[in-house]
Amino acid sequence: MVRVVWYVFLVGIFALLGSMVNSYTPWFSACGPETSTQEIAVPDSREASQNANPPTKPMPKIRNQMDSSMPWSPSDVLAFMQRHPQRAYFSRLIRDGGFRVGMEVGVADGRFSEHFLTDCANIQPWTWHMVEPFPNSALVSRLPNAGASGQITHVPEHHLTKSWGERGLGSNVQIHFHRHFSTNGDFLQQFAPESLDFVYLDGAHDYANVKKELFDFWPLVRKDGILAGHDYCNYGETPLGCQGCENVPSCQPYTEYGVSHGKPKRARAANEAGVVQAVHEFLVEKHPDVVLHHTLENFTRESLAFDGMDYDLIITNTRNPSWFFFKQ
Numbered sequence: 581m582v583r584v585v586w587y588v589f590l591v592g593i594f595a596l597l598g599s600m601v602n603s604y605t606p607w608f609s610a611c612g613p614e615t616s617t618q619e620i621a622v623p624d625s626r627e628a629s630q631n632a633n634p635p636t637k638p639m640p641k642i643r644n645q646m647d648s649s650m651p652w653s654p655s656d657v658l659a660f661m662q663r664h665p666q667r668a669y670f671s672r673l674i675r676d677g678g679f680r681v682g683m684e685v686g687v688a689d690g691r692f693s694e695h696f697l698t699d700c701a702n703i704q705p706w707t708w709h710m711v712e713p714f715p716n717s718a719l720v721s722r723l724p725n726a727g728a729s730g731q732i733t734h735v736p737e738h739h740l741t742k743s744w745g746e747r748g749l750g751s752n753v754q755i756h757f758h759r760h761f762s763t764n765g766d767f768l769q770q771f772a773p774e775s776l777d778f779v780y781l782d783g784a785h786d787y788a789n790v791k792k793e794l795f796d797f798w799p800l801v802r803k804d805g806i807l808a809g810h811d812y813c814n815y816g817e818t819p820l821g822c823q824g825c826e827n828v829p830s831c832q833p834y835t836e837y838g839v840s841h842g843k844p845k846r847a848r849a850a851n852e853a854g855v856v857q858a859v860h861e862f863l864v865e866k867h868p869d870v871v872l873h874h875t876l877e878n879f880t881r882e883s884l885a886f887d888g889m890d891y892d893l894i895i896t897n898t899r900n901p902s903w904f905f906f907k908q
């Protein structure tokens with residue numbers, strides 16, 4: 581009898597322990613994916629050092645408090661951009677890298693801004709500043725507000741039949757449209773020092789404007805944020821002695837997109853020596869410790885599609901690389 585009682589008692593103890601283990605297991609596995617999401621989102625510098633450009637698996641879009649309070653460090657960003665040396669991937673600094681306030685200077689039709697809004701559609705609230713002194717009808721078809729104050733230029737192409745708002749695009753982002761020249765004092769003084777994570781200069785591409793933009797925007801970018809710009813190529817002019825300024829990319833022929841928009845076939849894209857000189861001079865004169873980087877723009881329709889990006893929002897008249905550096 582005593583044996584039977586002991587047996588029942590022991591079976592009961594084991595059953596109780598078993599149920600505790602079972603109830604522990606689901607809690608543990610629920611935390612698993614969050615941990616691994618973060619590990620995936622932070623780039624791997626060993627892969628980056630190979631400097632390959634294979635299409636990668638789309639990164640998970642889940643974000644958490646940790647991500648937004650700890651943006652990618654410059655070495656994280658650099659590793660990521662070395663794996664993806666295309667300007668299209670700047671949007672991932674916002675989507676995956678914890679950058680929260682970005683700006684495109686010179687938005688034209690709004691295609692590149694649309695790329696950012698689309699790519700970052702499933703993250704926590706963020707802010708996008710669009711700067712354009714001459715809004716056109718393609719931009720207004722996307723963002724009707726852009727045409728609210730004054731004349732717009734009518735262009736034949738790139739209109740949407742439904743605006744971003746009507747398509748539900750931009751519901752997680754505060755869009756600020758600025759009808760201004762980038763160097764306008766009233767415009768610039770709206771921004772507190774160090775209030776921007778990412779600025780992309782793609783407005784006027786002459787030496788004087790870019791040089792002034794560099795001085796104007798440097799104080800507005802936060803430490804370890806990024807100041808970047810389009811059209812970093814020339815016809816072989818001698819670089820200045822800043823870090824990373826050797827090996828300026830050579831301007832390549834216009835793209836098919838460019839030819840279909842009136843650029844001469846097989847002709848080399850315009851020399852952007854003014855942009856290159858402005859960036860190099862700025863670094864030599866003001867920030868000799870800062871290292872300059874640039875993209876390659878060797879993407880294809882397929883490589884972008886693999887990462888969920890739309891080639892038609894990225895391609896321009898040229899495949900001119902973009903320069904970028906980190907604010908110190």
Ligand SMILES: C[S@@+](CC[C@H](N)C(=O)[O-])C[C@H]1O[C@@H](n2cnc3c(N)ncnc32)[C@H](O)[C@@H]1O
Binds near residue numbers: 713
């Ligand atoms: C090359 S387009 C921009 C293309 C666009 N970023 C894209 O990737 O599709 C240059 C735009 O900059 C605008 N722009 C020219 N000067 C500017 C300035 N000083 N400040 C801001 N935008 C300017 C032009 O009106 C034009 O729409």
